[in-house]
Amino acid sequence: MSDTTEQKDILRGGQFLVKETSCEDVFTPEDFNEEQKMMRESVQEFVEREIIPHKERFEKKDYELTEEVMRKAGELGFLGIAVPEEYDGLGMGFVSTMLVCDYISGATGSIATAFGAHTGIGTMPITLYGTEEQKKKYVPKLATGEWFGAYCLTEPGAGSDANSGKTKAVLSEDGKHYSISGQKMWISNAGFANVFIVFARIEDDKNITGFIVENDAENGISFGEEEKKLGIHSSSTRQVFFNETKVPVENMLAGRGEGFKIAMNALNVGRIKLAAACLDAQRQVTTNSVQYANERVQFKTPIAQFGAIKQKLAEMATSAYVGESASYRAAKNIEDRINLRLESGNSHSEAELKGVEEYAIECSILKVACSEDVQNCSDEGIQIFGGMGFSADTPMEAAWRDARISRIYEGTNEINRMLSVGMLVKKAMKGHVDLLGPAQAVGQELMGIPSFDKPDYSELFAEEKEMIKKLKKVFLMVAGSAVQKFGPQLEEHQQLLLAASDILIEVYMAESAILRTEKNAKRFGEDSQKEQIAMTQLYLYNAVDKITTKAKEGIISFAEGDELKMMLMGLKRFTKYDNFPNVVKLRTEIADKLIAENKYCF
Structure with missing residues (x-):
């Protein structure tokens, strides 16, 4: 090993x-x-x-x-x-x-x-x-x-419901090829792709099947015009039409009816890679914003020196740092799991598939968090540039438009939010994650008398790590009670699932930042990580605020009477700081570092 x-x-x-x-x-x-x-x-x-x-x-x-x-x-x-x-x-x-x-x-x-x-x-x-x-x-x-390759899954009537596609694959009488007919839309790289991964249904199969299809105009393949899009202007995006396109039977991908599985596993990898694709975009937007704020003078002062601008710069840098922390944490978990499977005798394909599938929850979390952070970052970038930010002559306008698609493809953020909680519940039911025991322990804790002992917070992040433990209890309290109340019907309560997923997301992102900064403070010294410590504390403060709101929303949606009172009291207990961080001071410290370096420097 x-x-x-x-x-x-x-x-x-x-x-x-x-x-x-x-x-x-x-x-x-x-x-x-x-x-x-x-x-x-x-x-x-x-x-x-x-x-x-x-x-x-x-x-x-x-x-x-x-x-x-x-x-x-x-x-x-x-x-x-x-x-x-x-x-x-x-x-x-x-x-x-x-x-x-x-x-x-x-x-x-x-x-x-x-x-x-x-x-x-x-x-x-x-x-x-x-x-x-x-x-x-x-x-x-x-x-x-x-x-170059492209991926033909989405159809006019099949978006988030990927398995509902109408494209048909009909086997020839001699059994040597399939004829594929149907319409695919929003196909990235369609204009210059040489080969397509196409999903179609054979007869009345429950699940779609994947095929490798070479681009050949003489084989019944045609294209719509390039789509007129809000952003990603030079990304070729076209409809692809298949009219009895002949595909050799040996070009079936995996087995018959295996297409839905291929599609879902491909999306797992796509989600964490999409999170990665949002990271440097945030770094670059932050750098451009810092440089403009240092150059732009109003009231005889560079606007970088104004507190309102410092707040924006600090929050932009913080989201980039935290997204980076969580993305590479999960990536290494996946890599280690792949290596363990390779060492145990799995093929490369099996190891990679199972390694990524193991962390499908984290992939969905990262997709949502990073895609929303890059949108917020570019939006604040426009605001820092002011009127110039609205102009296509500056980089902010394009950055904002390009960022918008990230919340839609690889599964909309709404779908990914519900998936993250749904997959976690399924893992618990299979015994892969013990949620029941910890959830019951939280329930017993709510019935007991809280401790009034003052914890020892002398070590770096002692209170922050204690807060993370409590925030995990918030999720277990809300999700555990919801599962108990609704059982298999939980998936019908989408607004509750969305609220629970936001708690899950914030816990993972905040914990990832804490672990990264703590590790680096131990090996490089706390003085070298002053601004990283500030970003970590700032993110956690914001996360606590968001979790409090979302948990309250979730609790009120299904609890009543004494149960409602008890859970709201528990929420107050689990989100209580003993020592509130001075967020204005934290933001100023982060921003001052950015301004001095004149770039994103973490």
Whole structure:
């Protein structure tokens, strides 16, 4: 067993809620090895050379430029990071694939979308589900950028309900091929893709089936015009029409009726990669905002010196730092789980599939949190730029438009919120996460007399870690009571699920920041982490506030009488600070560091 997997206890997906994690057991960006640092520098140099100088062209729907940049990315190996070496990829670990996705995606959403669609849902289904013949035929071309891939799932009547697609696949009389007919929409990379992953239904099968379909106009494939979109202007997005398109039977992906499983597992990876794709966008928006605020003078003072601007800058940097902390924590958990499976004899495909599936809850959490943070960050960026922010001549306008799609694709944030809680409940029912015991313990605690002993908060983050424990109790109190009350009908109470998911999200994000900062403070010294400590404390304060609101909303929706009073008293107890942080001071400290460095510097 490798050093990375034998030295720590790897929690299963969702177990963060009921088990304590040591800061030594989390991976942080400060843990990147030399190979990963070199890869990050290579990607940053590529972005500065090939993307940033051409941002205006990307906003003018230059689809050929997107294809050109993608081809160059393939030549440098960036499209094959996750692909095994035997198929002309680099065969690097999951953290490295996240890192490349992170840093290649920040400058423009057009490349972020093209890259994510190609490397994720365009290539990965073949890498993970294809036969050896399929992999040898298609994956090397996709890994090197010789060919590009696209993913045809969504239809006019099948969006979030992915398994309801009407596209049909009919077997020929000689049994040698299927004829596929149907309409797919919102297909990223459609304008220059060479191969499509297409989902269709055979006869009246319950589940759809996946196929590998080569782009051939003479084989009944046609396209709609490029969609007119709010953002990601140079991301090719078109409808794809299949009219009795003949596909050899050997191009079926996995087995008949396995398409829905392929689609869902592809989306799990897509969700955490989408979170990564939001990170550098936040860093860049924050840097642009700091630099403008330092240059813009009003009332004979740079606006960066005004408290209202400092508040915005501090919150923008904090969300970026926390999103980064949580994303790489989960990425390393996935990588370690993949390695454990490889060491136990699983194939690469099995290990990767099961490794990511194990952390599907965290993938949904990260997708929601980071996509909403990048939208808020770019919105505040516009506000800092003022009237100039509304102009297409400054970078904020495009950043805001590009960010908006992130809350929709890879499953809307509403779907992902409900999925995160639903998957956790299912894991509990299967015995993979013990929610029942801790939930019952919280119920007994509510019936008891609270302790009035003053805890010892002398160590760094002692109170913050105690607060995280209490916030986990809030989720267990709300979700546990809801499950008890509604049972299998819980999924019908969507507003309650949304409220519960927000509690779950904030707990994971806040805990991730605490663990990262604590780990770095221990090894680099607290003085070196002053602003990171401030960001961590600021985020937790905001999280407590949000959890209080959402928990109250959830409790009131189903509890009444004495139960309602008891749960509201419990909520007050579990969200009470003994020592409130001075959030104005924290924001000022964070902002002053940004202003002095004139960039996002964490």
